[in-house]
Amino acid sequence: MLTVDAGDLLGWRSDVRRYETLMTAVSRLSYDAVGIGDNDFVDGAQFLGGEIRKHVLPVTSANVRPALPEGDLTVPPFIIVPKGALRIGVIGLATPQSFRFISPRRRSEINIADQARALQQVLAGVRKQSDLIVLLHHADMDASIEIARKFSDIDLIIGSHDQTVHKAPVREGQTLIVHTGRNGAYVGHLTLTLNKGHIDQFENRLIPLTDEIADEPIVKGVIEAYYAALRQPVEQTGLLTLDGPFQGADTCIPCHEKATSQWRETPHARAFQSLIDDNKQDHPECLGCHTTGYGQPGGYRNVQATDHLTSVQCEVCHRVAVTHLQKPQNTAGTVKKVSEGLCVTCHTPVQSPDFHYEEAIERVRH
Numbered sequence: 001m002l003t004v005d006a007g008d009l010l011g012w013r014s015d016v017r018r019y020e021t022l023m024t025a026v027s028r029l030s031y032d033a034v035g036i037g038d039n040d041f042v043d044g045a046q047f048l049g050g051e052i053r054k055h056v057l058p059v060t061s062a063n064v065r066p067a068l069p070e071g072d073l074t075v076p077p078f079i080i081v082p083k084g085a086l087r088i089g090v091i092g093l094a095t096p097q098s099f100r101f102i103s104p105r106r107r108s109e110i111n112i113a114d115q116a117r118a119l120q121q122v123l124a125g126v127r128k129q130s131d132l133i134v135l136l137h138h139a140d141m142d143a144s145i146e147i148a149r150k151f152s153d154i155d156l157i158i159g160s161h162d163q164t165v166h167k168a169p170v171r172e173g174q175t176l177i178v179h180t181g182r183n184g185a186y187v188g189h190l191t192l193t194l195n196k197g198h199i200d201q202f203e204n205r206l207i208p209l210t211d212e213i214a215d216e217p218i219v220k221g222v223i224e225a226y227y228a229a230l231r232q233p234v235e236q237t238g239l240l241t242l243d244g245p246f247q248g249a250d251t252c253i254p255c256h257e258k259a260t261s262q263w264r265e266t267p268h269a270r271a272f273q274s275l276i277d278d279n280k281q282d283h284p285e286c287l288g289c290h291t292t293g294y295g296q297p298g299g300y301r302n303v304q305a306t307d308h309l310t311s312v313q314c315e316v317c318h319r320v321a322v323t324h325l326q327k328p329q330n331t332a333g334t335v336k337k338v339s340e341g342l343c344v345t346c347h348t349p350v351q352s353p354d355f356h357y358e359e360a361i362e363r364v365r366h
Contacts, residue, residue, distance in 0.1 A: 002081060002088055003030060006160035007037025009305050012101075012350055015284045016043050021226040022050065023366070025219045027055035032081045033090040035136030036061045037161060038099040045109040049073035050083035060092035060136065065111050069313040073110070077122045080129050089130030091122060093147075094138035098161045099350065116150060124152050131197060134158060141166060141179055148172035155199055158188070163353055169176035169204045178204055185209060230282045230302070244291040245316055246300075248308035248324060255328055256314075262366040263314070272310035317342065 009026055010019050019042070026034075026121040035055055038046050045066050050074065052059050062077035078091040096112045099287040120136075126133055130135050135154050137144050140162040149172060157177040165181035169190075180188045193201035207213075253260050253318060263269055271290040275281040281303070284294075292309040293299020293316075314320060321333035335342075340357040347355040 002083060002090075002134070003032050004090065004134070004136055005031060005034045005160060006136040006158050007035040007092075007094065008039040008160055009034070009037070010039045010042050010048075011285045012039050013043060013285045013288055014043050018048060018226070018284050019043060019047070022220060023051040023055055023057070025222045028216070028218050028222070031058060032080045032136075033086075033092070033136060034059045035092040035138055035160070036064050036075070036094060037138040038094075038102045041099075041102055041106045041110060044106060045073045060090060061089050062093050062122050063113040063115050064092075064094050065113070067109055067111050077118070080126075086132060087130045089126035089133045090136060091119070091126060091133070092136045092138075093119065095140075095143050096137050097143070098140075115147070117150055119147070123151060123197050127153055132156070133196070136160075140164075141170065141177070143170050144177050144179070145170060148175035150176060151175075156190075156192075163350070165206065167204075167206050169202065173199055181207060227256065227282045230284070245298045245322075246296075246309055247320070248292065248315075249313040250308065251325060252314050252320075259366040260314070263364070266289060266364050268316075268364060269314035271312045289351070304344060 004219065006217045021307065035050075048064070052073070058079055059075045060077065060079045061075050064073075066073040075092070079088055080090055081088045093115050094112060095115055099107060099110075099112060101129060101143065116218065123133070133155050135147065135157045137147065137157050137159045138161045139147075139159060141164065142158065144157045144159045147156060151273070152173050152175065154175050157175060159177065164179070165186065166179040170177040171308055176192075178188055178190055180186045182271040186208055189205045189207055191203040192199050200213055222313045249260055249263065267274075272281065275283065275290050280286050287294040287300065289312070291300035291311065292313040294301075294309075300306045303310070317338045319333065319335045321329045321330075323332060324334050343357055344355070346352075347360070
């Protein structure tokens with residue numbers, strides 16, 4: 001069995017502590033090869049390179065390289081994986097388009113070479129050393145099909161980044177293409193029958209990662225230790241919203257009873273409960289968009305210390321200044337019209353692919 005991942009092991013919101021834990025867990029999964037995706041750079045090339053070295057992860061990329069020496073992200077363009085008598089050549093590749101949503105700062109830390117040129121440089125060498133060529137392609141399905149048309153030497157393309165779940169493989173010439181969808185919701189299990197060095201028959205299954213699948217004991221222990229550490233009480237110091245502490249919606253009720261009553265009927269008011277329902281109430285990557293002020297001085301820290309700041313309350317959208325709380329007629333610094341730019345900080349194409357600002361703002365308008 002060949003165990004691989006085509007990239008995006010990490011998430012879209014910066015959180016070094018969480019990703020150190022995640023990479024520790026990944027190191028216990030015995031991957032044969034891992035590609036690189038855009039989310040893997042959320043905390044920078046130097047962090048990613050350090051984690052790869054620390055855990056000796058079999059990461060490969062033919063066209064993603066650090067822009068500066070201190071990026072220190074040196075990985076091989078391909079890996080030869082022996083499986084019995086079979087030699088499998090695994091190449092990592094990413095499209096520049098798949099990196100369009102990462103921050104300009106992180107994008108400046110890496111160079112992404114033309115994928116066709118990068119493949120041309122390595123394919124002949126890989127073919128000499130292997131019986132089967134597998135491409136880990138961080139791209140959407142259309143881009144994978146295009147690569148298959150140009151490079152018939154590739155036997156199998158395993159893709160990530162595409163947000164669409166493709167349950168059936170795509171056959172392009174002699175190349176088989178599989179993608180598993182978004183957010184790690186599925187594990188793909190592909191069985192191949194080879195004939196004269198080519199894929200003759202195949203059977204593909206996408207296995208949903210539901211609660212019915214037992215947790216791997218060592219990985220479960222790593223994750224539970226991480227969540228236990230997050231539940232430790234956090235001392236509240238330096239409480240500031242704009243120029244004072246986050247207050248919570250109850251402070252707004254005396255003057256804005258109609259607006260707060262309408263807010264309580266919206267999903268924003270139930271945002272934290274949705275985390276509890278999924279047992280993710282301690283998940284830092286989720287808290288930033290399901291609480292008020294998380295990660296900011298004086299914002300949400302945990303239920304014990306800041307229960308009044310759960311869910312998406314008034315100050316998240318309206319940026320209420322303390323001067324307004326002291327003198328209600330002073331509205332300086334308070335946002336009345338909520339812009340699309342503010343909404344899409346949480347309703348990103350990845351997290352809310354069906355989000356349309358004009359429709360959504362009407363559902364929460366008050």
